[in-house]
Amino acid sequence: MSATVVQVIVGGLLLGAVYALFSSGLTLIWGMMNVVNFAHGDFVMLAMYTAFVVWQLLGIGPAGGVPIAALVLATVGIVSYFALVRHVMRGPMIAQILGTFGLALLLRYSVFWGFGANFMSLPDNLVGGTFEVLGVRLQASRLLAGTVALIVTAGLHLLLTRTPLGSRMLAVAEDADAAQLMGIRPDRMQAIAWAIAAGATGIAGALIATFFYISPTVGETLAIIAFVTVSLGGFGSVPGALIAGLLIGVIESLSAYWIGAVYKDIVVYSLFVAVLWLRPQGLMGKS
Amino acid sequence: MIEVFSPRLLPSIASLVLATALSLPAGAQETVKIGAIYPLSGNAASAGTAAKAAIEVATEVINGDHQNLGDLTLARGAGLPGLKGAKVEVVFADNQGTPAAGQNQALRLITEEKVHALTGAYQSGITLTASAIAERHGIPFLSGESVAANLTERGFKWFFRTTPVAADIAKTYMAFLKEIKGAGTKVDSVAIVNENTEYGTSIAKVLREAAKENGFNVSIEIPYSANTTDVQSQVLQLKDKNPDVVIFVSYTSDAILYTKTMQALGYKPPVLIGDNSGFSDASFLKTVGGIAQGAINRSAWDIGKPGSTTFLINEMYKKKTGNDLDDTAGRAMQGFFVLVEAINRAGSTDPAKIQAALKATDLKPGQLMMGYKGVKFDDKGNNTLASALLIQVQGDAYVAVWPKENATAELKLPYKGW
Numbered sequence: 001m002s003a004t005v006v007q008v009i010v011g012g013l014l015l016g017a018v019y020a021l022f023s024s025g026l027t028l029i030w031g032m033m034n035v036v037n038f039a040h041g042d043f044v045m046l047a048m049y050t051a052f053v054v055w056q057l058l059g060i061g062p063a064g065g066v067p068i069a070a071l072v073l074a075t076v077g078i079v080s081y082f083a084l085v086r087h088v089m090r091g092p093m094i095a096q097i098l099g100t101f102g103l104a105l106l107l108r109y110s111v112f113w114g115f116g117a118n119f120m121s122l123p124d125n126l127v128g129g130t131f132e133v134l135g136v137r138l139q140a141s142r143l144l145a146g147t148v149a150l151i152v153t154a155g156l157h158l159l160l161t162r163t164p165l166g167s168r169m170l171a172v173a174e175d176a177d178a179a180q181l182m183g184i185r186p187d188r189m190q191a192i193a194w195a196i197a198a199g200a201t202g203i204a205g206a207l208i209a210t211f212f213y214i215s216p217t218v219g220e221t222l223a224i225i226a227f228v229t230v231s232l233g234g235f236g237s238v239p240g241a242l243i244a245g246l247l248i249g250v251i252e253s254l255s256a257y258w259i260g261a262v263y264k265d266i267v268v269y270s271l272f273v274a275v276l277w278l279r280p281q282g283l284m285g286k287s
Numbered sequence: 288m289i290e291v292f293s294p295r296l297l298p299s300i301a302s303l304v305l306a307t308a309l310s311l312p313a314g315a316q317e318t319v320k321i322g323a324i325y326p327l328s329g330n331a332a333s334a335g336t337a338a339k340a341a342i343e344v345a346t347e348v349i350n351g352d353h354q355n356l357g358d359l360t361l362a363r364g365a366g367l368p369g370l371k372g373a374k375v376e377v378v379f380a381d382n383q384g385t386p387a388a389g390q391n392q393a394l395r396l397i398t399e400e401k402v403h404a405l406t407g408a409y410q411s412g413i414t415l416t417a418s419a420i421a422e423r424h425g426i427p428f429l430s431g432e433s434v435a436a437n438l439t440e441r442g443f444k445w446f447f448r449t450t451p452v453a454a455d456i457a458k459t460y461m462a463f464l465k466e467i468k469g470a471g472t473k474v475d476s477v478a479i480v481n482e483n484t485e486y487g488t489s490i491a492k493v494l495r496e497a498a499k500e501n502g503f504n505v506s507i508e509i510p511y512s513a514n515t516t517d518v519q520s521q522v523l524q525l526k527d528k529n530p531d532v533v534i535f536v537s538y539t540s541d542a543i544l545y546t547k548t549m550q551a552l553g554y555k556p557p558v559l560i561g562d563n564s565g566f567s568d569a570s571f572l573k574t575v576g577g578i579a580q581g582a583i584n585r586s587a588w589d590i591g592k593p594g595s596t597t598f599l600i601n602e603m604y605k606k607k608t609g610n611d612l613d614d615t616a617g618r619a620m621q622g623f624f625v626l627v628e629a630i631n632r633a634g635s636t637d638p639a640k641i642q643a644a645l646k647a648t649d650l651k652p653g654q655l656m657m658g659y660k661g662v663k664f665d666d667k668g669n670n671t672l673a674s675a676l677l678i679q680v681q682g683d684a685y686v687a688v689w690p691k692e693n694a695t696a697e698l699k700l701p702y703k704g705w
Contacts, residue, residue, distance in 0.1 A: 004523050007552075011519040109328075117332035118610075119539055121547075121574035124705075130551055139551040211551070212516075213543045213574060217330050221514055221540075256520035261511035262483050264520075 003135050008257045009250055010136050014146040016249020018208060020242040021149035022222060023229035024156055025201035031236015032173045032193040035085060035096050039104040041223025043198055046107055047073050047205020048214045052120055061126040062144065062210055069206035070199045077198025081191045104219070112216040120214040127210050141210035148207055152200055153242045159196070160238065169193055173236070232272055234285025243283060318376045319367060319630055322396030323623070324407030324417050329384030330514060330540050333570045334615055335409055338432070339379055340608045341620035342406070344600065349627055350374045357596040358653045360628040369631035378402060382413050389413035393420035393428075403636040404429065406623055409615075410538075411435030412485035418446045427629075427641045431622015432615055434563075435489035439667040445638075447645050447664055449622045449657075451587065451673040453490050457497035459585060459675050460560060463689055464503060464532065472558065472700055476506035478530035480521065480537070480545070482513035487536040490562060494534060506530050513538045522548045525556065532558040537565040546575040546582075550705055557701040559583065569610040576683055578705035585675040587657040588617035589687055589695075600656055611684075621657040625650065658693075 026040045037043075050072045051065035058064055080103060088099035128140035160166040169189050171179040176186040212218070229248060233240030248268055255267035275283065323342055326335035349361045356362035366372035378400045380392035389408050396402045397420065404427040408414045414433035421428035422443045429447045430438070436453040439446065451459075468474040479494055481487035491508060498505050507528045509521050522545065525533060533556040535545060542565030549555065559582050565571060566584045590611060591597035600620075604612040612620075625648060630636065633644035650662040661672035677689040679698060686696035 004527055008520055008523055011517075011523075015517050015519070112328070112332070117327075117336045119333055119543055119568070119570035119574050121543065124547065124550060124575075124578055130553065137552055142551070211547065213540055213547075215330070215333070215540065217328070217332065218540075221330070221516055225516060252517065253520050256511075256517075257523060261509060261515070261518070261521050265512070 008253050012250035012253030014142045016246035017146035017149040020245025022204035023226040023241045025197035026226050027230045027241045028197040038100040041219030042104045042107040043201040044205040045219035047202040048209040051206035051209040065206040069202040073202030074195040074199035077194040081194040145207040157238045234282030237284040240284030320402045322402035322405045324380045326384045327381035337616040338619040341616040342623050344603045345620045345623045360654050367631040369634040386413050386416040390416040393417040397424045429626040431619040435485045447668040449670045450618045451675045453493040457493045461497050461501045473531045476530040478507045478533045480509045480535045483510040490536045513541045518544050518548050526554045534560045536562045539565040539568040546579045550578045555704045559702040567614045580703040582680045586614035586678045587675045588614040
């Protein structure tokens with residue numbers, strides 16, 4: 001294998017880890033309450049702007065931007081849940097879709113109005129520059145994002161499977177009425193799920209901002225990949241999102257390198273359709 | 288039967304009708320309504336809002352009395368003298384970055400807003416669909432900035448454009464490459480990296496042909512989708528091939544991504560040309576200008592010396608947006624000036640008369656704000672006098688570097704990056 005191919009694969013893995021990171025919040029909400037959050041991409045966008053504002057006002061990078069964005073987004077998540085999602089969940093599926101889609105547009109155009117349409121960017125070497133390991137160039141900001149992606153994914157997985165809170169949340173996801181009979185308040189659990197999911201998205205956005213451009217429509221670009229990652233990994237499966245993210249990242253990079261950039265989507269989506277044909281529940285979803 | 292018309296109301300209605308009829312000739316001049324279609328949302332919104340601001344400045348210049356702007360068309364005196372001082376009103380419409388939305392907006396502007404002429408629509412692929420609607424309705428469409436070759440190859444009678452087109456651009460780049468080759472720079476292989484809609488595809492095709500004619504070897508072509516999240520593989524392909532010259536034909540988000548990724552992967556082509564659009568967006572210099580030192584771009588815009596017409600226009604634009612005017616928005620603005628000048632000369636808002644006036648357009652450099660050699664349309668609607676010079680990122684701004692007679696700074700090679 002040539003050195004360039006190794007570089008392509010490493011780049012794909014780091015990219016995939018980031019895909020996984022910003023998809024974990026979406027899969028959590030999907031799995032917890034069967035709500036498809038169409039505002040997810042715009043949550044990422046909001047987190048990127050939060051990181052940008054933190055850097056502008058306080059002059060600090062991800063060390064401040066990540067926790068602040070996580071807090072801001074967790075709050076946005078809770079507010080969205082109580083102000084919107086709780087109500088539309090009682091309606092038909094189409095109400096959920098249009099409700100969260102409306103939220104997406106509200107967030108997008110509020111930022112448009114506040115910051116204008118200009119592209120922005122954090123300084124390039126905010127998280128150290130680039131360095132070489134065994135002939136492979138690594139960008140510190142992407143490495144940080146990839147590492148955090150693994151930690152957050154593992155954390156979310158442990159939270160859901162190994163803690164009482166996680167058990168309660170899964171109980172609500174399984175059967176809200178039965179959970180209520182056992183003394184669990186579904187409303188509270190779902191609000192917590194929204195806070196955690198949006199908080200994780202906040203972390204993702206603040207980290208992506210260190211190597212990506214920031215614009216009001218950036219969420220649109222990122223959201224499609226999040227949906228593909230989540231469906232491929234399996235609805236509600238956090239480890240599934242990680243595996244799917246990494247898979248998509250590597251396949252996308254290799255096909256762009258070998259076949260050509262315009263064909264990478266064809267390769268990724270053919271694979272996506274093929275997997276769903278064989279396993280409609282996704283790689284790690286429950287049937 | 289419901290009585291809807293009471294005879295008792297008759298006198299008051301009659302007087303109302305009479306008053307309206309009487310007020311018409313004495314009342315305010317009719318306004319000239321122009322529809323402007325630009326990407327005001329979506330990925331290209333930064334370029335679209337810049338064009339909108341530029342056209343708003345042009346409207347201010349036309350509707351107000353500006354004695355200090357030299358011979359710039361319609362600057363002196365308020366409104367359009369050819370139409371008894373009529374004012375211009377611009378109706379902006381958002382093309383949302385999609386050809387379908389651009390088409391719908393053109394239809395809405397023509398049938399509901401009853402605009403007299405149209406301008407826009409930034410992305411060539413959207414100008415393509417929007418101008419087809421104008422053609423069908425017999426409404427003049429003047430694009431100040433769309434460059435794709437086939438826009439004027441459709442036999443349209445109502446479509447005009449003032450910008451240099453793909454062929455002019457290719458000619459400029461080839462002349463430049465020949466000159467630096469003559470001066471000892473290695474130009475054996477050229478790479479073309481283009482976004483894959485109308486704009487990028489068309490320019491890439493013309494560049495490929497021009498390179499062949501001029502004996503340059505195009506060693507690799509990389510088409511890609513502008514709406515991409517990652518360009519690492521493309522940059523690594525370039526790194527593998529190691530061409531002497533890389534020409535990017537990109538919109539803003541992808542131009543920024545390429546620049547960031549090239550730095551991350553430590554790749555610098557000896558000569559980097561970024562064809563306008565993305566590289567001309569004010570956002571480009573602000574976000575990645577610092578790591579794109581030496582990037583070469585085409586432009587027909589120069590801010591000029593303090594006190595000059597272009598300088599004063601830039602001041603007006605800067606007051607509105609906080610940014611310097613860029614070439615793309617400048618070309619949109621120039622297109623708008625030319626369109627309104629033709630309407631003024633037509634002395635009418637009748638589409639056929641505007642079309643005839645556009646065909647007879649003959650503007651001299653002194654009447655323009657862009658550095659064209661003039662404006663004169665050929666049978667296809669292209670401006671035969673359009674031209675461009677080359678500019679280069681040096682420090683935090685673009686400076687004119689080629690041809691020598693227009694240069695304000697020395698060309699710096701190779702590409703420095705960061």
